[in-house]
Amino acid sequence: xxxxxxxxxxxxxxxxxIIDVVVFAVLVAIQSLSLFPAGTETNEDIAQRSxxxxxxxxxxxxxxxxxxxxxPLTLLAVQRAVDQKPALRGRIxxxxxxxxxxxxxxxxxxxxxxxxxxxxxxxxxVTRTPHISLIFSLQLFALFFGIVRVLIATFNLIGA
Numbered sequence: 001x002x003x004x005x006x007x008x009x010x011x012x013x014x015x016x017x018i019i020d021v022v023v024f025a026v027l028v029a030i031q032s033l034s035l036f037p038a039g040t041e042t043n044e045d046i047a048q049r050s051x052x053x054x055x056x057x058x059x060x061x062x063x064x065x066x067x068x069x070x071x072p073l074t075l076l077a078v079q080r081a082v083d084q085k086p087a088l089r090g091r092i093x094x095x096x097x098x099x100x101x102x103x104x105x106x107x108x109x110x111x112x113x114x115x116x117x118x119x120x121x122x123x124x125x126v127t128r129t130p131h132i133s134l135i136f137s138l139q140l141f142a143l144f145f146g147i148v149r150v151l152i153a154t155f156n157l158i159g160a
Contacts, residue, residue: 017098020145031137035130052128053121056136060113063139067107067146074099074150081157088156095153102146109139 074096081092116132126132 020098020102020149024141024145027141028134028138031134035133049121049125052125053117056126056132057114057117057121060110060117060136060139063143064107064110064114066143067103067110070146070150071100071103074103074153077150077153077157081153084157092153092156095149095156099146099149099153102142102149106139106142106146109135109142113139 078093078096081089081096084092113132113136116129116135117126120126120129120132
């Protein structure tokens with residue numbers, strides 16, 4: 001029994017992941033442009049910095065927890081997809097693989113946000129620091145695209 005290799009081109013074009021990437025890039029551009037005036041205020045007391053640090057850290061931690069739940073969920077869907085027809089199995093596993101990639105990207109960005117918050121919160125308001133806000137936004141965007149890919153795979157799995 002020969003198993004067809006999954007190529008990057010097949011996933012990017014045939015599963016329309018290029019749409020994910022383009023929309024992600026547009027969201028990044030919009031978010032980047034919206035953050036230009038973010039670093040203008042510097043007169044903030046320690047209570048404001050602490051509240052901002054807590055909010056960003058908690059939200060990023062929630063995104064990391066969501067990824068921790070969704071990754072095993074996708075593995076469960078892969079186990080269920082193994083019993084499907086080969087053509088359908090390929091589509092489902094490709095979408096789940098793309099979802100795993102988005103989740104891994106979201107996890108890495110979330111850990112980076114937590115690292116920045118830990119080291120920058122003492123000296124500045126992390127919600128007004130453009131690069132921290134941008135990375136946090138990217139974490140949530142990646143989580144969103146991973147969820148969309150899991151839903152597409154689940155739709156294909158249920159429709160089988």
